[in-house]
Amino acid sequence: MTLTEWFAMQHELDQYIEREHGLENEDLVEKKILALLVEIGELANETRCFKFWSKKPASETDIILEEFVDGVHFILSIGLELSFSERDISLVSTEGNEDLVQSFIKIYHLIGELRLHRSAESFEELLRQYFILGQSLGFSIDDVQSAYKAKNEVNFKRQQEGY
Numbered sequence: 001m002t003l004t005e006w007f008a009m010q011h012e013l014d015q016y017i018e019r020e021h022g023l024e025n026e027d028l029v030e031k032k033i034l035a036l037l038v039e040i041g042e043l044a045n046e047t048r049c050f051k052f053w054s055k056k057p058a059s060e061t062d063i064i065l066e067e068f069v070d071g072v073h074f075i076l077s078i079g080l081e082l083s084f085s086e087r088d089i090s091l092v093s094t095e096g097n098e099d100l101v102q103s104f105i106k107i108y109h110l111i112g113e114l115r116l117h118r119s120a121e122s123f124e125e126l127l128r129q130y131f132i133l134g135q136s137l138g139f140s141i142d143d144v145q146s147a148y149k150a151k152n153e154v155n156f157k158r159q160q161e162g163y
């Protein structure tokens, strides 16, 4: 799946949700930014990467991947809302062994930058760093795409069931 196809899938879901909730003309950027911050917090919680006080291991890989793709949904959705979906952004990177704590903190910072400047550059950097985090968590692009498709379907079903 190309990034263009990925944005197209997200666009269909977003439109469905907006229609379902009568929000077609609303500016949803701030809510989506907060939603993304919350999802990333949930992701960090499942990895337990910052819990120096605990010996409990991280959650199962599948759980972490599910949380990760919720973040992908909101990042793409914000990209669509800000009209960055036509840009040619490369997700392939050699990086990916960054310290998880640093990676999460960097991503939070980038979300703040994107909120302030709403620039294509800050969006691209956020998307890139999020996939580097994915790689550090052990996820290939294929893993992420499969899990994204599965969650996208769940999201449609939930809407159809009046979630």
Ligand SMILES: O=c1ccn([C@H]2C[C@H](O)[C@@H](COP(=O)(O)OP(=O)(O)OP(=O)(O)O)O2)c(=O)[nH]1
Pocket (backbone or CB within 6 Å): 013, 014, 017, 069, 070, 073, 074, 077, 151, 155
């Ligand atoms: O405009 C939107 C709004 C939501 N979503 C997706 C993103 C994410 O995959 C899901 C919302 O997250 P989640 O499934 O965690 O929803 P929740 O309501 O927080 O779930 P729960 O009540 O189970 O915690 O909906 C979109 O793609 N576009």
